[in-house]
Amino acid sequence: MRKLLGPAAKAIALLASSTVFAAEKMVTLAVQNMDCAACPFIVKKSLEGVPGVAGVAVSYEDKTAVVTYDDSQADVEALTAATAKAGYPSAPKG
Numbered sequence: 203m204r205k206l207l208g209p210a211a212k213a214i215a216l217l218a219s220s221t222v223f224a225a226e227k228m229v230t231l232a233v234q235n236m237d238c239a240a241c242p243f244i245v246k247k248s249l250e251g252v253p254g255v256a257g258v259a260v261s262y263e264d265k266t267a268v269v270t271y272d273d274s275q276a277d278v279e280a281l282t283a284a285t286a287k288a289g290y291p292s293a294p295k296g
Contacts, residue, residue: 224274226256231267231292233260233285241290248288252276266295 233245242260245267249258254275260267269281278294285292 224272226270227273228268228270229278229281230295231269231281231285232295233265233267233290233292235290236260236262236265244288245285245290245292248284248290249281252280252284255281267292 236242236245239262242262246258246260249255249267249269252271254272255269256272257270258267267285271281282292282294
C-alpha cells in the first residue's frame with residue numbers, strides 16, 4: 203500500500219499545478235472613445251489578437267466589451283493594453 207502512495211502523491215501534485223487547472227475567465231471592460239459604428243469592430247479585432255482570447259462581444263450602446271479568455275495565456279492587463287494600442291482605452295467594469 204505504501205508503494206502506491208508515492209506515485210499517487212506525485213500525480214496529485216501534478217494535477218494541482220496551476221497550468222493544469224488554467225481556467226476560462228470572463229471580464230467586462232468599459233471601453234472609451236467608441237463614438238462610431240466602426241469602433242466595436244476595431245475593439246473586437248484588437249482583443250481577438252491577444253493570445254488566449256476565446257470570444258469577444260462588443261456593445262456600442264453600453265460602451266463595453268465582454269471577453270472570454272484562458273487565464274494561463276492572457277490577463278486583464280494584456281486585454282486593456284490591446285484596446286489602448288488600438289486607440290480605445292479600457293478598464294474592468296464594476
